[in-house]
Amino acid sequence: MRHPGVLAAAADELRAAIAPERVSLDPDRLLPYGHDESELGDYPPELLVHALSAEDVRRVFAVARKHRLPVVPSSARSGKTGGILAVQGGIGLSLERMDRILEISVADSTARVQPGVVLARFQAEVEKVGLFYPPDPNSLDTCMLGGNIAENSGGPRCVKYGVTRDYVLGLEVVLPTGEILRTGRRTIKGVAGYDVTGLLVGSEGTLAVVTEITVKLLPRPRHVSTALVVFRDLEDAARAVARVLAAGVLPRCLELIDDVCVQACARAAPFHFPADAGAALLVETDGNDEEQVFAEIVRVAELVQGDATGEVIVAQNEAQRRDIWETRKFLSVNLKALHPYKLSEDIVVPRSRIPEMVRRAREIGKAHRLLVATYGHAGDGNLHCNVLYDRPDEKPRVDAAVGDILRAAVDMGGTITGEHGVGLAKRDFLEYEQGKELVALQRRLKAAFDPEGILNPGKIFPERS
Amino acid sequence: MRHPGVLAAAADELRAAIAPERVSLDPDRLLPYGHDESELGDYPPELLVHALSAEDVRRVFAVARKHRLPVVPSSARSGKTGGILAVQGGIGLSLERMDRILEISVADSTARVQPGVVLARFQAEVEKVGLFYPPDPNSLDTCMLGGNIAENSGGPRCVKYGVTRDYVLGLEVVLPTGEILRTGRRTIKGVAGYDVTGLLVGSEGTLAVVTEITVKLLPRPRHVSTALVVFRDLEDAARAVARVLAAGVLPRCLELIDDVCVQACARAAPFHFPADAGAALLVETDGNDEEQVFAEIVRVAELVQGDATGEVIVAQNEAQRRDIWETRKFLSVNLKALHPYKLSEDIVVPRSRIPEMVRRAREIGKAHRLLVATYGHAGDGNLHCNVLYDRPDEKPRVDAAVGDILRAAVDMGGTITGEHGVGLAKRDFLEYEQGKELVALQRRLKAAFDPEGILNPGKIFPERS
Numbered sequence: 001m002r003h004p005g006v007l008a009a010a011a012d013e014l015r016a017a018i019a020p021e022r023v024s025l026d027p028d029r030l031l032p033y034g035h036d037e038s039e040l041g042d043y044p045p046e047l048l049v050h051a052l053s054a055e056d057v058r059r060v061f062a063v064a065r066k067h068r069l070p071v072v073p074s075s076a077r078s079g080k081t082g083g084i085l086a087v088q089g090g091i092g093l094s095l096e097r098m099d100r101i102l103e104i105s106v107a108d109s110t111a112r113v114q115p116g117v118v119l120a121r122f123q124a125e126v127e128k129v130g131l132f133y134p135p136d137p138n139s140l141d142t143c144m145l146g147g148n149i150a151e152n153s154g155g156p157r158c159v160k161y162g163v164t165r166d167y168v169l170g171l172e173v174v175l176p177t178g179e180i181l182r183t184g185r186r187t188i189k190g191v192a193g194y195d196v197t198g199l200l201v202g203s204e205g206t207l208a209v210v211t212e213i214t215v216k217l218l219p220r221p222r223h224v225s226t227a228l229v230v231f232r233d234l235e236d237a238a239r240a241v242a243r244v245l246a247a248g249v250l251p252r253c254l255e256l257i258d259d260v261c262v263q264a265c266a267r268a269a270p271f272h273f274p275a276d277a278g279a280a281l282l283v284e285t286d287g288n289d290e291e292q293v294f295a296e297i298v299r300v301a302e303l304v305q306g307d308a309t310g311e312v313i314v315a316q317n318e319a320q321r322r323d324i325w326e327t328r329k330f331l332s333v334n335l336k337a338l339h340p341y342k343l344s345e346d347i348v349v350p351r352s353r354i355p356e357m358v359r360r361a362r363e364i365g366k367a368h369r370l371l372v373a374t375y376g377h378a379g380d381g382n383l384h385c386n387v388l389y390d391r392p393d394e395k396p397r398v399d400a401a402v403g404d405i406l407r408a409a410v411d412m413g414g415t416i417t418g419e420h421g422v423g424l425a426k427r428d429f430l431e432y433e434q435g436k437e438l439v440a441l442q443r444r445l446k447a448a449f450d451p452e453g454i455l456n457p458g459k460i461f462p463e464r465s
Numbered sequence: 466m467r468h469p470g471v472l473a474a475a476a477d478e479l480r481a482a483i484a485p486e487r488v489s490l491d492p493d494r495l496l497p498y499g500h501d502e503s504e505l506g507d508y509p510p511e512l513l514v515h516a517l518s519a520e521d522v523r524r525v526f527a528v529a530r531k532h533r534l535p536v537v538p539s540s541a542r543s544g545k546t547g548g549i550l551a552v553q554g555g556i557g558l559s560l561e562r563m564d565r566i567l568e569i570s571v572a573d574s575t576a577r578v579q580p581g582v583v584l585a586r587f588q589a590e591v592e593k594v595g596l597f598y599p600p601d602p603n604s605l606d607t608c609m610l611g612g613n614i615a616e617n618s619g620g621p622r623c624v625k626y627g628v629t630r631d632y633v634l635g636l637e638v639v640l641p642t643g644e645i646l647r648t649g650r651r652t653i654k655g656v657a658g659y660d661v662t663g664l665l666v667g668s669e670g671t672l673a674v675v676t677e678i679t680v681k682l683l684p685r686p687r688h689v690s691t692a693l694v695v696f697r698d699l700e701d702a703a704r705a706v707a708r709v710l711a712a713g714v715l716p717r718c719l720e721l722i723d724d725v726c727v728q729a730c731a732r733a734a735p736f737h738f739p740a741d742a743g744a745a746l747l748v749e750t751d752g753n754d755e756e757q758v759f760a761e762i763v764r765v766a767e768l769v770q771g772d773a774t775g776e777v778i779v780a781q782n783e784a785q786r787r788d789i790w791e792t793r794k795f796l797s798v799n800l801k802a803l804h805p806y807k808l809s810e811d812i813v814v815p816r817s818r819i820p821e822m823v824r825r826a827r828e829i830g831k832a833h834r835l836l837v838a839t840y841g842h843a844g845d846g847n848l849h850c851n852v853l854y855d856r857p858d859e860k861p862r863v864d865a866a867v868g869d870i871l872r873a874a875v876d877m878g879g880t881i882t883g884e885h886g887v888g889l890a891k892r893d894f895l896e897y898e899q900g901k902e903l904v905a906l907q908r909r910l911k912a913a914f915d916p917e918g919i920l921n922p923g924k925i926f927p928e929r930s
Binding site: 105106107108109110130151152154158159162163165166175179181182183185186187188189190191192193194195196198199201202203207218219220221222242245246247248249250288289292295296348349350351352377379380381382413414415416417418419420421422426430433434435437438439441442444445446447448449460 | 570571572573574575595616617619623624627628630631640644646647648650651652653654655656657658659660661663664666667668672683684685686687707710711712713714715753754757760761813814815816817842844845846847878879880881882883884885886887891895898899900902903904906907909910911912913914925
């Protein structure tokens with residue numbers, strides 16, 4: 001048990017070192033910093049600090065080390081696996097006010113940003129000058145780049161363009177031991193020393209706190225074409241995906257939705273899905289030449305025509321494109337109309353095993369008397385299996401089904417998380433995928449950054465028994 | 466000093482544990498394992514083992530730990546920075562006979578290979594089935610994938626397609642402590658735990674020995690167009706690069722050569738370079754639609770026409786393409802015709818500072834009474850500054866010039882190595898770029914993998930004073 005005077009003393013020291021108005025012990029102010037978009041409940045920090053600089057973060061760590069308090073960093077709190085939950089209490093360290101875009105260099109195709117910049121705002125700014133930052137998690141209107149770094153965020157476009165890690169060149173970070181480091185580089189290329197930057201990306205806020213981010217940017221593709229294709233069953237859809245990729249076409253999105261999702265979509269979408277549709281694909285191509293991009297989506301349409309049920313809908317204008325995306329974007333909401341609760345899983349299997357995995361998830365659901373609806377990024381095998389339920393008291397059954405789904409993915413040569421991270425939600429499954437020895441190695445890496453174990457404890461790794 | 470009986474005892478144990486014919490103490494057989502493509506001299510190991518499996522590697526480490534012998538892994542020995550030199554003696558561990566392509570999966574766009582597979586052979590095999598593995602270091606006809614992983618190899622195509630790390634999904638490795646681990650994943654996407662795989666790529670054989678590699682593959686672009694453009698000076702060439710990228714065109718190669726290189730090329734190339742040419746660019750576009758790819762290179766030609774001197778040569782057929790590439794490929798050889806010795810540096814600067822860096826390298830050369838010729842990958846700012854000289858006894862002056870060039874790159878916001886690694890050659894410059902604290906962190910990471918410091922000692926990090 002912690003001595004009761006510790007928090008008050010830490011708060012006093014932080015008020016003096018940082019700024020009184022950016023340090024709080026007020027439970028009402030702490031509460032929102034205790035949950036994210038997972039279904040794991042509330043774990044508020046005991047003390048909240050809003051940092052405005054790397055120096056602020058360094059001061060927080062100094063006070064935390066002195067009083068042996070955990071530090072739990074957060075930005076938008078839109079994660080799905082509980083990464084920002086203060087499971088052992090301590091100091092909540094919010095980076096959300098470090099929200100400046102410091103530089104966008106057209107000449108070097110790079111940008112420097114602070115961790116509290118909202119992704120959609122950043123993308124809009126770089127697109128204004130003809131550049132492009134591809135990672136596009138569904139939460140892009142609210143999530144922040146600091147969180148994207150922590151989770152190595154993906155999204156539909158990643159099948160063509162790669163994930164967050166592929167764009168991060170360098171970071172400014174503060175180690176729990178107090179050093180302020182600049183890792184990586186400001187250039188597009190470079191191999192000096194170990195890839196500490198890449199190790200920090202996806203480390204879920206457990207190794208260091210990111211205070212500045214340098215990313216590379218691409219030329220913005222000027223044209224996009226979008227198509228929606230409906231299939232009789234998953235096998236047909238999977239065959240269509242294989243056919244498109246085998247033809248050498250790499251669409252920028254290849255989104256799959258299963259029959260339950262099609263039905264959920266049909267409630268809201270402006271498209272008429274056939275009553276017997278068993279799956280649908282949303283495909284997008286992009287590039288700089290409008291005719292060429294349209295020709296490529298038509299080529300996709302031709303390739304999948306034989307597998308499709310009914311016609312292939314190619315968006316003829318921006319309004320139709322938007323309609324098609326609304327279908328996908330509000331899927332999550334529409335599924336909740338079928339059953340008010342859902343737990344969204346995030347597995348990956350080798351692309352060739354997608355139909356098998358979707359079927360297996362459905363069977364697992366049935367065995368636990370639950371409906372599972374799957375959608376995901378078919379091009380890279382990343383599936384979101386949504387376990388739907390009606391009442392909170394069904395949660396233990398839901399958790400059991402999720403466990404079975406995660407193990408099934410690993411058994412098929414896959415992984416327990418494609419883009420949401422391990423966090424608190426899946427820490428008990430990491431060894432099943434990676435084995436005890438690889439997990440032990442990762443604990444040693446954690447200790448190299450955080451020897452006292454004060455940064456975001458209880459995440460990624462199973463509790464030691 | 467090591468006890469004289471140690472090597473004989475270690476050799477006996479290794480012969481018994483592995484196979485007599487794959488263990489050698491014969492100096493003549495050891496000699497070729499003591500040098501690479503750097504100019505650092507000969508450092509042969511004292512004992513040589515050819516591994517055929519992860520189990521062999523585990524046994525080598527067991528014997529090495531018992532006798533406190535360094536282990537120095539190698540594959541093709543084509544590196545440029547001395548990564549495989551046995552600077553502290555010990556066991557040379559060759560992976561070159563682990564040369565099997567284990568699997569190429571068209572359905573999953575992945576492949577599994579052993580570290581001794583020659584890159585060009587692997588590329589040819591995947592291209593046969595319509596797939597594509599982009600990294601293309603100049604040594605591709607001899608270098609091996611194990612070495613590519615160690616060095617995180619790049620090449621001209623990396624401006625569009627990224628470097629080796631971007632393609633490595635998972636590894637089987639043996640830790641110096643004896644564990645055989647499978648890191649990463651076999652799927653395209655995945656974020657479970659820290660990116661141990663990415664950390665191993667580019668670690669220059671200092672963290673673990675790679676025994677199997679899983680890479681992702683892309684659809685093979687079916688058509689390529691190539692152009693050669695000559696400029697009055699570097700500024701004009703740099704302006705052309707900026708113009709191409711600003712127009713949203715991302716060529717698959719954007720190779721720059723300076724005036725000294727142009728003159729060297731002119732000796733052998735089938736093209737007539739104008740006598741006053743100050744720089745040239747080699748540009749390539751690729752894709753699946755022949756007309757579109759050609760249209761794109763024509764667009765590049767139009768964009769750079771204003772900056773160019775004379776005509777833009779667009780290859781009209783495969784023979785012309787080959788001619789253009791020969792010009793670039795034999796540049797290194799042709800430079801040696803100007804001066805018999807050269808030391809090739811490998812820096813990166815922000816793209817906007819390329820002309821400044823090329824000029825600076827030339828001035829540094831002059832100050833040391835040496836000629837510097839620069840070529841490189843203009844799209845990502847990676848420059849190979851070649852210090853040319855006539856006699857071995859000029860080497861101290863050459864080393865001094867190289868030191869000045871490396872520091873100048875860092876001072877311009879760049880890095881000391883873009884694709885050749887640090888190895889032995891640049892370890893004394895790492896702290897200048899990264900600072901003492903980041904280097905100290907990397908030493909802690911090294912210790913997490915190799916607590917006894919037996920794997921490839923003396924590389925990357927400066928000797929402790």
